[in-house]
Amino acid sequence: MLTVSGLTTEFRTRVSGVRAIEDISFDVPQGVAVGLVGETGSGKSVTIRSILGLLPATGKVIGGSAEFDGVDLIRANRSQLRSIRGRRIGFVAQNPFGSLNPILSIEKQFANVIRAHRTMSKADVRAVALERLESVQVRGPERVLRGYAHELSGGMAQRVVIALAMLHDPPLVIADEPTTALDVTVQRQILDLIDGQISAGNRSLLLVTHDLGVVAQYCQRVVVMKSGSVVETGAVADVFGDPRHPYTKQLLAAVPPAPWSRAAKEVTGA
Amino acid sequence: MSERASEPSVPSLMELTDIRQVFRRGGKEVHAVNGVSLSVGAGETVAVIGESGSGKSTLGRIALGLITPSAGTVTFDGTALGSLSKAALRGIRSRMQVVFQEPYESLNPRIRVGDIVEEPLIIHRPGMSKAERRTKVMAMLERVGLSPEHAERYPRNLSGGQQQRIGIARAVITEPELVVLDEPTSSLDVSVRARVLDLLRDLQREHGNSYIFISHDLATVGLISDRVAVMYLGQIVEQGPTAEVLGNPKHPYTRALLSATLSTVVGEKREHVPLRGEIPNPSSAPVACVLSGRCPIEIDECSTGPVAPRRVADRHDVACLRVDRVDDLIAVGEPE
Numbered sequence: 001m002l003t004v005s006g007l008t009t010e011f012r013t014r015v016s017g018v019r020a021i022e023d024i025s026f027d028v029p030q031g032v033a034v035g036l037v038g039e040t041g042s043g044k045s046v047t048i049r050s051i052l053g054l055l056p057a058t059g060k061v062i063g064g065s066a067e068f069d070g071v072d073l074i075r076a077n078r079s080q081l082r083s084i085r086g087r088r089i090g091f092v093a094q095n096p097f098g099s100l101n102p103i104l105s106i107e108k109q110f111a112n113v114i115r116a117h118r119t120m121s122k123a124d125v126r127a128v129a130l131e132r133l134e135s136v137q138v139r140g141p142e143r144v145l146r147g148y149a150h151e152l153s154g155g156m157a158q159r160v161v162i163a164l165a166m167l168h169d170p171p172l173v174i175a176d177e178p179t180t181a182l183d184v185t186v187q188r189q190i191l192d193l194i195d196g197q198i199s200a201g202n203r204s205l206l207l208v209t210h211d212l213g214v215v216a217q218y219c220q221r222v223v224v225m226k227s228g229s230v231v232e233t234g235a236v237a238d239v240f241g242d243p244r245h246p247y248t249k250q251l252l253a254a255v256p257p258a259p260w261s262r263a264a265k266e267v268t269g270a
Numbered sequence: 271m272s273e274r275a276s277e278p279s280v281p282s283l284m285e286l287t288d289i290r291q292v293f294r295r296g297g298k299e300v301h302a303v304n305g306v307s308l309s310v311g312a313g314e315t316v317a318v319i320g321e322s323g324s325g326k327s328t329l330g331r332i333a334l335g336l337i338t339p340s341a342g343t344v345t346f347d348g349t350a351l352g353s354l355s356k357a358a359l360r361g362i363r364s365r366m367q368v369v370f371q372e373p374y375e376s377l378n379p380r381i382r383v384g385d386i387v388e389e390p391l392i393i394h395r396p397g398m399s400k401a402e403r404r405t406k407v408m409a410m411l412e413r414v415g416l417s418p419e420h421a422e423r424y425p426r427n428l429s430g431g432q433q434q435r436i437g438i439a440r441a442v443i444t445e446p447e448l449v450v451l452d453e454p455t456s457s458l459d460v461s462v463r464a465r466v467l468d469l470l471r472d473l474q475r476e477h478g479n480s481y482i483f484i485s486h487d488l489a490t491v492g493l494i495s496d497r498v499a500v501m502y503l504g505q506i507v508e509q510g511p512t513a514e515v516l517g518n519p520k521h522p523y524t525r526a527l528l529s530a531t532l533s534t535v536v537g538e539k540r541e542h543v544p545l546r547g548e549i550p551n552p553s554s555a556p557v558a559c560v561l562s563g564r565c566p567i568e569i570d571e572c573s574t575g576p577v578a579p580r581r582v583a584d585r586h587d588v589a590c591l592r593v594d595r596v597d598d599l600i601a602v603g604e605p606e
Contacts, residue, residue, distance in 0.1 A: 039459035040430070139547070153548045183321040184486055185545050188530040192542070210459065213532030217539045237536045254460040256489040258533040259516040 001204045002028040002051075002172055006064035007074075009043075009050045013058075020046040020059070021228045028172065028221075033198060033205040035215030035236065038225035039251075044208050047225070048174055050074070052091060053081045068172065087117045090165030092194070094177040096157035099164075100149035106160060107145040113164050132163040136193060155186035159193065166197055173198060176208045191218055212255050216240055224248050277585060278311025278497065283480050284333060284448060285309050289342035291328050291504075301552050302328045303339070304504035305576075310448065315474065315481040317495035317512070319488060319527070323549050325504040326484045330450045333482055335363050347447070364394040367441035371453035373433035377425040384421030387411065387439045394444045406443065414439045414469060431462035435469065442473055452484045467494055488531055492516050497585075500524050503552045503560040506579070510586030520588040520596050522565050559591065567592050567599040 007024040010017040021043040028034045038044045049055050051066045051073055066073040069088055071080060085091065093099050101109055110129035114120050120128070126145070133141035136159040149157055158178065165173060175194060179187035195218050198205045207219060215222050215236060222239050224232040224247070232245040243249045291303040303325040310316045310333075320326040331337045332344060335351050344351045346362055354362065367390070370376040377386055384407055391403045398406075408418050414435040425433055434454060441449050451470070455463040471494060474481060485491050491498055492512060499509040500521065508521040519525050526543040533539070545564040558573040559565070565572065572591055579587040590596065 039461065155548050183549065184530045185321065185526050186548055188532075188542055189544075211532070212460075212534045216534045216536050217532045240534060240536050250461060252534060254464045255534050256464075256493050258528075258531040258538075259488045259492045260528050260531070261533045261535065261538055 001030045001068070002206065003067040004051065007047065007050055007061065007066060008063040009046055009055065009059055009061050011059050019228060021050070024064070024230055026223045026230065026233055028204045028206050030204055031202045032221055033207060033219040034221045034223060035219035036206060036208045036223045036225065037210065037212060037215055039210060041227070042225040043228040044225050045176060048176055048206065048208055052085060052174065086113065087168040088170050088172065090170040090173040092161055092165050092173065092175040092178045095181050096154065096161045097149055099161045100157060102149050105146060105148060109164065113167050117168055132167060133160070136163045154182050155190060158182060158190050162193060162197065169201060170203070172204045172206070174206045177210070212252060213258065277309055278314050280311035280314055282309050283312045283347060285345040286333060287343045289329065289332055289339045291332060291337065292340045301504050303332065306506050308499055308506065310480050310482060313478045313480060314497065315483055315495045317483045317485060317491040317498045318501055319485055319491055319498055320501035321486055321549060323552060324501040326501050327452055330452050330482060330484050334366055334368055334450055335359055364444060365446050366448045366450070367444065367446040368450045368452065369437045369441045369454045371456050373430060373437045374425060376437055377433060379425055382421065383423050383425065383436055386436060387443055390440060390444045410439045410443045430458055431466060434458060434466055438469065442477065445477055446479060448480045448482070450482045450484065455490060456485070456487065470494065488516065488527055500527070503549065505560050505589065507560065508588045510583070514583060514586045520582050520593050521590050522567055522596060523561050525596070567595065
């Protein structure tokens with residue numbers, strides 16, 4: 001579905017180029033959720049921004065490819081990329097309020113996303129938007145459509161962003177820390193929602209996260225990054241059950257066990 | 271109305287009794303803290319757990335004497351903070367310190383690391399000579415895992431973990447009896463987080479100080495605290511010894527928080543305790559159980575009035591009318 005090979009990106013500084021990621025390779029197969037994990041500065045966000053053509057002006061991909069739908073996204077021109085993004089690849093960012101336009105009504109934003117790729121009457125836009133908001137369990141969808149982003153809670157705003165990302169039923173969804181900005185009890189609702197939307201459509205998911213628990217419970221494959229390189233990749237059950245790279249071992253060992261888990265009970269004696 | 275604070279098993283250092291904090295925002299009253307009683311023992315770590323808007327940070331600032339609460343009393347080592355003159359309050363505050371979540375934002379970017387760590391000594395130890403202070407600063411930097419060269423650097427030249435070590439060094443250099451840790455590891459990567467927690471534990475063992483550890487992360491709290499208080503919408507809904515609250519949680523909200531913590535063991539997914547919707551704004555005084563409207567097991571009685579905590583086990587208090595039925599209604603323990 002998505003094949004990234006040898007991806008290398010540099011950032012320009014006053015004096016020279018700083019390599020942010022080097023020789024990144026991994027696959028996202030059809031119908032599979034892949035977790036891209038790493039700590040701050042590991043290059044996980046640069047990787048997906050390179051793939052999606054969303055690097056800031058100082059960043060440049062200097063090598064490698066990202067094949068999707070028979071197109072190399074790195075070499076695709078702007079109009080090709082625009083037609084793929086949104087229609088064939090849905091993107092969910094960390095901060096929903098950064099993704100939504102603060103001065104357009106939610107209904108207008110649905111109309112814009114739909115009309116970016118097809119023509120549709122106002123009444124039909126409304127019907128589609130209502131149906132999609134219901135599918136992501138937004139309560140009072142009519143009221144939400146009339147309203148603006150700032151009137152929504154973080155969890156509701158992220159649901160709207162997910163509905164927008166799913167509008168054209170993209171076969172691949174890329175989510176960048178989609179629950180990091182949300183409260184703990186809401187995080188799991190949103191993960192379950194994304195999981196449901198992915199499984200229902202037999203879609204692929206590339207989930208960027210720093211949370212190894214999220215990868216263990218929601219992904220089938222994992223790519224572990226450190227300092228701009230991939231250190232380990234494989235099936236989640238294999239990598240988490242028997243990590244080979246010292247960094248993966250260290251990372252897994254650093255996560256305290258979930259308080260209700262068998263491991264935690266051994267620690268606290270509860 | 272005031273409930274007895276769940277007591278520590280050691281002599282008490284700080285007593286918060288029936289604390290209330292009302293803010294006015296746009297003509298509306300916001301009850302950030304609503305009748306909280308909490309006791310912190312000497313040498314003890316008490317975790318205050320909650321999501322954003324629970325009032326946990328406000329409670330931390332009240333404990334430090336940075337905010338005077340709208341109602342209720344704060345007692346430190348037998349002295350009520352509310353009764354003190356400004357000078358006396360400053361004296362007592364020198365026995366308490368704070369470490370904030372964002373290390374970089376809480377360090378002055380124009381001041382060298384050595385001077386940052388020295389500053390509390392200048393303020394609180396006026397009798398100390400410059401040479402004595404410098405010796406102490408160097409020893410402190412080494413103690414938190416930094417080298418003497420770091421003293422000449424500026425905060426921006428250090429990593430997040432190093433910056434937080436400086437925040438900790440600055441807080442403990444005057445050997446305070448109480449340190450309020452406000453999400454001290456939340457902005458750090460997991461591998462750094464574990465080492466900072468180790469440092470905090472070691473320092474406590476050496477100095478015998480108390481911590482109020484404010485966090486939203488139950489897994490971290492399980493590693494460091496003796497007791498846990500779970501806050502929601504300005505109230506403590508459950509508190510008790512850590513092993514008891516995390517191992518045998520009795521409030522539906524604590525269960526929901528716990529079930530949201532994901533295990534890194536593949537397939538070890540706990541049954542999700544769903545809460546409806548999201549945390550409402552604490553704009554009105556509760557006329558019902560704080561969780562009503564979101565709780566999966568609420569009954570009509572839950573919305574008739576506020577719910578007082580009840581003792582369910584040794585030092586374990588829970589504010590829930592359905593506490594006897596929680597086990598039947600919300601599955602606990604290992605997943606199938």
